[in-house]
Amino acid sequence: MSGTPQQGREALIVGGGLAGAALGILLARQGRATQILEQRAAPQHQVCGEFLSREAVEYLEQLGLQLRALGAVAIHAVRLHARTAIAACELPFPAMSLTRRTLDEALLLLAAREGAAISRGRRVDGLMRSEDGWRAALQDGATVTAPTAFLATGKHDLAGHRRPPGRQNNLVAFKMYFRLLEEQQRALSGWVELFLFPGGYAGLQMVESGMANLCLLVERSRLESCRKDWPTLLGHLWRSSTALAERLNGAKPLLAKPLAISSIPYGMLPSSALDGLWRLGDQAAVIPSFSGDGMSIALHSAHLAAEIYLHGGTAVEYAKRLRREVRPAVSLATMFSRLMVRAPALAQVVRLWPGVLAHCASYTRVPERALLTEALRLRHRRA
C-alpha cells in the first residue's frame, strides 16, 4: 500500500482521509485509474469527536464497511450540560462512534482493494496547473502528474490553495482518550454528552475498545488565560462543569499528551472552483464540530464529486451544487457553535425546551433530499 506514486493516472487525489479515500473507492470501482497520495505512513489518531451521524453511517456502509465489525458502538441519545442545567433527549436518528484511526485505515485498505494506487508517507507540498492537467510536488522531491486533481487534505492547507477564513476562527481543538471507571462507563454508554464551559464546549462519548473520547473546543483567549497548558485547561473545565468532573474523576488518560489543532475556519463554504480543482471534505466546507457533522459532509462531497465527475461534469458544477446543499447546515451550525461558547444564554433555552437539542441535530445535517445513498432511496420508495 505504501507504493511509489504512479504517473499518468487519470485522477490524482491529494489526501487519503475520509473524503479522499471514499472518492478513491468510488472512482476505482468504475475502473478509473486513481492515485491517492497520503502524508501519513501509518494509521494515526486524529482530532475528531468521532460521532458518526446516520448519514455518515449510511455512506460508510454503502461503501462496504462493516462498522460493527470494526468495533463501532451505538449512540442513541444526547445530553447537554450547561452550568447546572441538564437537557437530555433521544437522537432523532441512530448514530455510532468509531476512532478515526480505525475508520480511516479501513477506508484506505478498501480503496487499495478496489484498485486505487495508494502511496503513503508521501506529503504533497505543492499542486500546480500544468499543460495537460495538474502536477503535484512531493516533499521527497518527486512529482506526480494527472489530468484531474482532487484536493482532500482536510484540516491542512496546501501552499497556493489556502482556504479563506471562516466565520468562527478563534477556536482551538483538543482531544484525549480516557479509560473511565466502571460506573462512569455505564453512565456514558449509548450517549453523546456535551458540556458547555466559559469560552468553549466539550463532547464525550465511548468509542471502541472501552475508551472514551473527550474532544473540546476552546477560545484562544481562554486558552491563553490557562497558560496554554493542558492540565490548567482541564482544571478550568472541571471547575466549570461538575458533571464533566464527575464523569472523568479517577479516569485514566490514554495518550501521552492531547492531540491539538488550531486555525480551523469554521463556517467556511465552498468556493467557486474556477481553477478547475475539485475540493472535497474540509477543503470544501467546514461545519463546526459537535453542532454539525463534518464527516457526513466529507463523505457526501466524495459521492457528489464522483457522480458529477463520472458523468463528465466539471469542478465548477460540483462546487456550486455542494455549496447549495450544505450552506444552510453550515450557517446554522456556526450560529449554534457561537451560542455554545456563550453558555449562559443556551442554558436558559435548553432548560425551557430540551427538545431543542433534537431539532439542532436534525437541521445541521446534510439535507436528506441531497443524499446519494441507497438507504435514502429505499426510505423514499417505502414512504
Ligand SMILES: Cc1cc2nc3c(=O)[nH]c(=O)nc-3n(C[C@H](O)[C@H](O)[C@H](O)COP(=O)(O)OP(=O)(O)OC[C@H]3O[C@@H](n4cnc5c(N)ncnc54)[C@H](O)[C@@H]3O)c2cc1C
Ligand atoms: C475538534 C473536532 C471535532 C470533530 N468532531 C466531529 C464529529 O464528532 N463528527 C463529525 O462528523 N465530524 C467531526 N469533525 C469534523 C471531521 O473531523 C472533518 O470534517 C473530517 O475529518 C473531514 O474529512 P476530510 O477527509 O476532509 O479531512 P481529514 O479527515 O482531515 O483527512 C485529510 C487527509 O489528508 C492528509 N493530508 C493532509 N495534508 C496532506 C498533504 N500535504 N499531502 C498528503 N496528504 C495530506 C491527512 O494526513 C489526512 O489523512 C470534527 C472536527 C474537529 C476539528
